[in-house]
Amino acid sequence: MSELSAATGAPIATIKYYLREGLLAPGERTSPNQANYGDAHVRRIRLVRALLGPGGLDVATAKDVVAAIDSDLPINHVFGIAQRAASVRLTGLGGDDEALARVDELLAGLRIHPSNPGREAAAAVIAAFESTGQRHEPDWYRRSLEAALVVAEADLDMVERRQGRDAQAETVVVGTALGDALFAALRRAAQEHVSTLRYEPVAPVEPDHREHPDVRQH
Amino acid sequence: MSELSAATGAPIATIKYYLREGLLAPGERTSPNQANYGDAHVRRIRLVRALLGPGGLDVATAKDVVAAIDSDLPINHVFGIAQRAASVRLTGLGGDDEALARVDELLAGLRIHPSNPGREAAAAVIAAFESTGQRHEPDWYRRSLEAALVVAEADLDMVERRQGRDAQAETVVVGTALGDALFAALRRAAQEHVSTLRYEPVAPVEPDHREHPDVRQH
DNA sequence: CACTATCGATAGTTACAGTATCCATATGCG
DNA sequence: CGCATATGGATACTGTAACTATCGATAGTG
Numbered sequence: 300m301s302e303l304s305a306a307t308g309a310p311i312a313t314i315k316y317y318l319r320e321g322l323l324a325p326g327e328r329t330s331p332n333q334a335n336y337g338d339a340h341v342r343r344i345r346l347v348r349a350l351l352g353p354g355g356l357d358v359a360t361a362k363d364v365v366a367a368i369d370s371d372l373p374i375n376h377v378f379g380i381a382q383r384a385a386s387v388r389l390t391g392l393g394g395d396d397e398a399l400a401r402v403d404e405l406l407a408g409l410r411i412h413p414s415n416p417g418r419e420a421a422a423a424v425i426a427a428f429e430s431t432g433q434r435h436e437p438d439w440y441r442r443s444l445e446a447a448l449v450v451a452e453a454d455l456d457m458v459e460r461r462q463g464r465d466a467q468a469e470t471v472v473v474g475t476a477l478g479d480a481l482f483a484a485l486r487r488a489a490q491e492h493v494s495t496l497r498y499e500p501v502a503p504v505e506p507d508h509r510e511h512p513d514v515r516q517h
Numbered sequence: 518m519s520e521l522s523a524a525t526g527a528p529i530a531t532i533k534y535y536l537r538e539g540l541l542a543p544g545e546r547t548s549p550n551q552a553n554y555g556d557a558h559v560r561r562i563r564l565v566r567a568l569l570g571p572g573g574l575d576v577a578t579a580k581d582v583v584a585a586i587d588s589d590l591p592i593n594h595v596f597g598i599a600q601r602a603a604s605v606r607l608t609g610l611g612g613d614d615e616a617l618a619r620v621d622e623l624l625a626g627l628r629i630h631p632s633n634p635g636r637e638a639a640a641a642v643i644a645a646f647e648s649t650g651q652r653h654e655p656d657w658y659r660r661s662l663e664a665a666l667v668v669a670e671a672d673l674d675m676v677e678r679r680q681g682r683d684a685q686a687e688t689v690v691v692g693t694a695l696g697d698a699l700f701a702a703l704r705r706a707a708q709e710h711v712s713t714l715r716y717e718p719v720a721p722v723e724p725d726h727r728e729h730p731d732v733r734q735h
Numbered sequence: 736c737a738c739t740a741t742c743g744a745t746a747g748t749t750a751c752a753g754t755a756t757c758c759a760t761a762t763g764c765g
Numbered sequence: 766c767g768c769a770t771a772t773g774g775a776t777a778c779t780g781t782a783a784c785t786a787t788c789g790a791t792a793g794t795g
Contacts, residue, residue, distance in 0.1 A: 301772090310753085310754075312753070312754050315774080316752075318773090318774095331759095331761085332761060332772050332774085333760095333761070334773075345648050348648075349649050351752085352645060353610065353645045355606065358753095375712065382705050382708065382709075385701065385705070386701075388698075389701075389702065406706055409707070409710040411710050411713070415706050416702075417703060417707075418702075418705075420698070420702035424698045431563050431687070431691050433688060438675070439671050439672070442670075442671035444703045444706075446665070446671075446700070447703035447706070448707045448711065450661050450707070451708045451710070451711040452711055453656065453661060453664075455715065456657075457656070469649070469651075470651060473646060474651075477645060477646050478661070479700075481639060482661050483604075483607075483638070484607065484634075484641075484642055485639055485658075485662045486635065486697070487633060487634050488636060489627070490600065490669040490673070491600075491628075492666070492669070494669075494673060495628040496628060497673065518741065534785085549741095549742075549791070550740090550792060550793095551740090575783090576782075
């Protein structure tokens, strides 16, 4: 077990905790107080740490998600579970009916089922947004959706590159959990880029050889 | 104060807590144990609740952000503070140098400063992603960045529609905090849509009049 | 003038994700 | 052979974060 800890960087007490919580399968027993762990355990711990850390899932949700990987559910079911897991933080906040109606209008033309977790989550976010006194922003919503469709294509393409259900399931899970965080990070970079282009459009003479752009922000 | 509570839905004890934590300015005193609150207080409480709820900020970060609104800092500084606030959950996880190099390669050509919070956050996410045994996915990263540029334009357009620094500052803050959650939600919907189109491409005869599409997932 | 509400301070609660301690065993090295 | 070290499992504890509840003194209200 200390090897597991060394290989993953997770403290032993934490590994025991994951075992207890069912996030990690028990090792192969060799005696009442001895077990062997293999490469699969190392990878699973790294997966769990990615889900709990950057992925932002809680332990109970992460458990559902790893259980889905290990199950024999078809890949689209695994996808649904991963989607719900990634939406947990926003479900149950309940956007009002008006916000739901706006969302349905926005999503008209898309082939989604009303139970899609994004629908309710989007309603909750829009309700919160407009409750702060912000105007209704259909243009912002619509363009966000256009971009979401682009990344959704990229998400599915990535999964299709994997061979076999198990590899696909793992990619679905980690891609869904980490994809949001990745996009948010890239959005930060893109915002600064676009802002700089708009407000400090000093066209570099040699676009590919320029030094650091001007310091902005802070 | 009970009016404040009634108008916002926040319990009185919670409003007192926000006051204590500096998330909310004290009311205008009329006597040692009486104060008047106005519409600004109601809107500020709704803003705080949006930041702490769907926005996912912690109290300390939300405090910085509302302080930025109330300051006289120029709007691009407020933007920087909001960006950092939205990135808090991913900063300090430290992606390794290799991941940082990948991110820099990905962001080459963008006019951003190395201190942009998205840069480090993206490195942390990519490091976590690849640590789980997932392959390096330049295509996925690149297409996510393309989409991020699209929403970044939409973000700035939305801010430009506002008149005056204060209105812009509030839109910057709430848009940055809630934008990530909104996009994540729309991505859930877009994923199901794209998946359905690819794997159940039953072309509807009347695209605008169809009933519920087939139930997928779960 | 009794009653309810308010302010501010302080203390308590809940949920979550670990972290630490104990114990009985089991290797494995000297 | 025998003891130091590590293991698995159970249980208890810690720390953080975001509230939530109670209290005492005071102050408008009917």
